Amino acid sequence: MDTNTFEKIIHWLEGRSDYADIRIGESKSNSLLMKDGKIQEIKTGHDTGIRVRVLSKGSWGLAYTSDPSKIDEIAEKALKLSKRLGGEVEMAAYPPIVDSISSEARIPPSHIPTEDKKRTLLNIHKAASIDKIISTTINYMDMETETIFLNSEGSFIESEEVRVALFLNTVASDGLQIQMGHDSVGGCHGFEILEGEDLEKLGRKTSEKAVRLLSAHTPPSGKFTILTDPKLTGVLIHEALGHATEADLILQDDSILKDSLGEKIGSKNVNIIDDPTMDAFGHYHYDAEGVKASATVLVEDGVLKSYLTSRETAQKLGLKPTGNARSIISEKPIVRMSNTYLKPGDWNFEEIIEDMKDGIYLKGSRGGQVDTGKGIFQFNAAESFLIKDGEIKEPLRDVSLSGDITETLKNVDAIGSDFEMNIGFCGKAGQTVPVGDGGPHLRVRKVMVGGSG
Numbered sequence: 001m002d003t004n005t006f007e008k009i010i011h012w013l014e015g016r017s018d019y020a021d022i023r024i025g026e027s028k029s030n031s032l033l034m035k036d037g038k039i040q041e042i043k044t045g046h047d048t049g050i051r052v053r054v055l056s057k058g059s060w061g062l063a064y065t066s067d068p069s070k071i072d073e074i075a076e077k078a079l080k081l082s083k084r085l086g087g088e089v090e091m092a093a094y095p096p097i098v099d100s101i102s103s104e105a106r107i108p109p110s111h112i113p114t115e116d117k118k119r120t121l122l123n124i125h126k127a128a129s130i131d132k133i134i135s136t137t138i139n140y141m142d143m144e145t146e147t148i149f150l151n152s153e154g155s156f157i158e159s160e161e162v163r164v165a166l167f168l169n170t171v172a173s174d175g176l177q178i179q180m181g182h183d184s185v186g187g188c189h190g191f192e193i194l195e196g197e198d199l200e201k202l203g204r205k206t207s208e209k210a211v212r213l214l215s216a217h218t219p220p221s222g223k224f225t226i227l228t229d230p231k232l233t234g235v236l237i238h239e240a241l242g243h244a245t246e247a248d249l250i251l252q253d254d255s256i257l258k259d260s261l262g263e264k265i266g267s268k269n270v271n272i273i274d275d276p277t278m279d280a281f282g283h284y285h286y287d288a289e290g291v292k293a294s295a296t297v298l299v300e301d302g303v304l305k306s307y308l309t310s311r312e313t314a315q316k317l318g319l320k321p322t323g324n325a326r327s328i329i330s331e332k333p334i335v336r337m338s339n340t341y342l343k344p345g346d347w348n349f350e351e352i353i354e355d356m357k358d359g360i361y362l363k364g365s366r367g368g369q370v371d372t373g374k375g376i377f378q379f380n381a382a383e384s385f386l387i388k389d390g391e392i393k394e395p396l397r398d399v400s401l402s403g404d405i406t407e408t409l410k411n412v413d414a415i416g417s418d419f420e421m422n423i424g425f426c427g428k429a430g431q432t433v434p435v436g437d438g439g440p441h442l443r444v445r446k447v448m449v450g451g452s453g
Contacts, residue, residue: 345415
C-alpha cells in the first residue's frame with residue numbers, strides 16, 4: 001500500500017478538522033473446522049480495510065472502505081459526517097509516535113500447508129476419541145495482520161501481529177446423559193505455538209474430563225469456601241472486575257466501580273493488572289489510537305487504582321490514556337481489556353487445600369453473566385470437586401457460583417503462587433477482539449454455590 005497517499009489525505013484533513021486519523025489493515029487468515037474427525041469447513045481470507053476518523057467541533061465522523069482507491073472518497077465522507085452536529089468530544093493530549101514493529105513469529109502459519117494443519121487436528125481427534133466420547137469438535141484459526149496508523153498530530157505506526165488458536169470440545173455419553181469437555185491453546189506467535197504443545201495430551205485430558213463428569217454428583221447449595229483454578233480465576237477477573245473498570249461503562253453509569261478510585265474493593269493481597277505488552281493472546285504494541293501499550297495496575301493491595309481508558313474517556317475523567325482503545329478496522333475504537341490477570345501470591349496448591357475443612361474446588365468455565373452496573377455475577381464451572389478435611393473428594397457437575405464483585409474480592413483469603421493465562425475473544429458493542437485472562441489458584445470465603453443445570 002502506498003503510504004504517501006495516506007499522508008497526503010491526513011495533511012488535507014488536518015487543515016479542515018480538529019483531529020483526524022487513518023487506520024489501514026491488511027490480513028491473511030485461515031480457519032479449519034473438524035467435526036468427529038472429518039473436515040467440515042476450510043476458510044481462507046485476504047482482506048484489506050481502511051478507516052478514516054475525523055473530529056470537528058466535538059463530533060466524530062467515521063467512514064470505511066475495503067477498496068484502497070476510494071480513500072479520497074471516504075476521507076471526504078468522514079469529514080462531512082463530523083461537521084453535521086456539534087458535540088462535546090475532546091481527546092486527552094498524547095505525543096506523536098513514529099515506530100515500526102515486526103512480528104516475533106518464527107513460523108508464519110501461512111507457510112504451513114493446509115494438509116499439515118488437517119493432520120494436526122486429526123491427531124487431536126484420535127487422542128480425544130476415548131471410551132464414551134461420542135463427538136469431538138475442533139476449531140483452528142490463524143491470522144497474520146499488518147496495520148498502519150497515522151494521525152494529524154504526526155503519529156505514523158506500522159505493526160505486524162500473528163495469532164494462532166485452537167479450541168477443542170468433546171462430548172461424552174453413558175446413554176442416559178451427556179457431558180462436555182473443553183480446552184484451548186494459542187497465542188500471539190506463529191505455528192510454533194502448536195508445535196511446542198503436547199496436543200495429544202490436550203485431546204486425551206479434555207475427553208477424560210467429559211467422561212469424569214458422567215459420574216459426578218450434583219452439588220450442594222449454600223455459601224462455601226471455594227477454590228478456583230487459574231482458568232476460572234481468569235474468567236472471574238475478566239468478567240467480574242475487568243469490565244467494570246472500562247471507562248466508557250463508568251461514564252455511562254453502568255459500573256459499580258464509578259467514583260471508587262482510591263477505595264478498598266478487595267482483600268489486601270488482591271492485585272489485578274491489565275497488560276497488553278505481556279506474551280499472551282491479547283498482546284499488542286499500540287492501541288487503535290496510536291497510544292503505546294503499557295501495564296495498567298487496576299487494583300493494588302485491594303485498592304482500586306485505575307480505570308482502563310481511551311483518549312476520549314481519559315479526557316472526560318481527567319485521567320491519562322492507558323492504551324486500551326481497541327477495535328476492528330471498520331469500527332470506532334472503544335475501551336477494551338487486553339491481558340487481564342490476578343497477580344500470584346505465595347501459597348502453594350497443597351497448602352491451600354490442606355487449610356480447607358469444607359469447600360468446593362472449581363475448574364474452568366462454561367460461561368456466565370455479569371451485571372457491571374449492579375456489581376453482581378454468576379458463572380458456571382466446567383468441572384468441580386468437593387473438598388473435605390484438606391482432601392479433594394468426589395467430582396461434582398453443573399456447579400454455579402454467584403455473588404457481589406467487591407464482596408467476593410474482599411473475601412479472598414489465599415492466592416496461589418502458580419500462574420496461567422487463558423486465550424479467548426471478548427465481545428462488546430458488536431466488536432470482537434482477542435484477549436487473555438488468568439491468574440493463580442484463588443481461595444474465597446462465603447461464596448454462594450448452587451446447581452446450574
